[in-house]
Amino acid sequence: MTLKKPIEKLVLREVDRHMATSAQCSCQRCREDAAALALRDLPNRYASTQRGEVMINVELQSLQVQLDVHRAVAAACAVVAERPRHEPEDLAST
Numbered sequence: 001m002t003l004k005k006p007i008e009k010l011v012l013r014e015v016d017r018h019m020a021t022s023a024q025c026s027c028q029r030c031r032e033d034a035a036a037l038a039l040r041d042l043p044n045r046y047a048s049t050q051r052g053e054v055m056i057n058v059e060l061q062s063l064q065v066q067l068d069v070h071r072a073v074a075a076a077c078a079v080v081a082e083r084p085r086h087e088p089e090d091l092a093s094t
Contacts, residue, residue: 004047006056007069011038014073024081033085037076042068 015034019026047053059065 002048004053005045006047006053006060007042007045008035008039010060010069011035011042011073014038014069015077018073018077022077022081024077025084025086027086029086030080030084034073034076034080037079038069038072041072041075 012031012035015031015038016026019031019034024030045056045059047056060069
């Protein structure tokens with residue numbers, strides 16, 4: 001088994017949910033930038049075994065972790081919406 005960071009999936013789902021309910025750009029670059037910013041503010045938890053991954057996934061279901069992820073994603077999406085790393089005309093070609 002390779003190293004896994006289960007919180008990445010949770011953050012990407014939350015980024016997608018947040019962007020779908022807001023008027024901000026949801027292109028792949030903005031999505032990845034928001035996820036990277038949010039992950040920077042969350043504790044790192046890696047698993048190298050299937051058992052470790054299961055334990056981390058159980059931990060990720062706690063209300064406090066869910067709130068922390070929501071807060072980090074909301075803040076990251078606000079930063080990306082304010083300062084996207086692309087020009088509007090760049091999106092026309094994608």
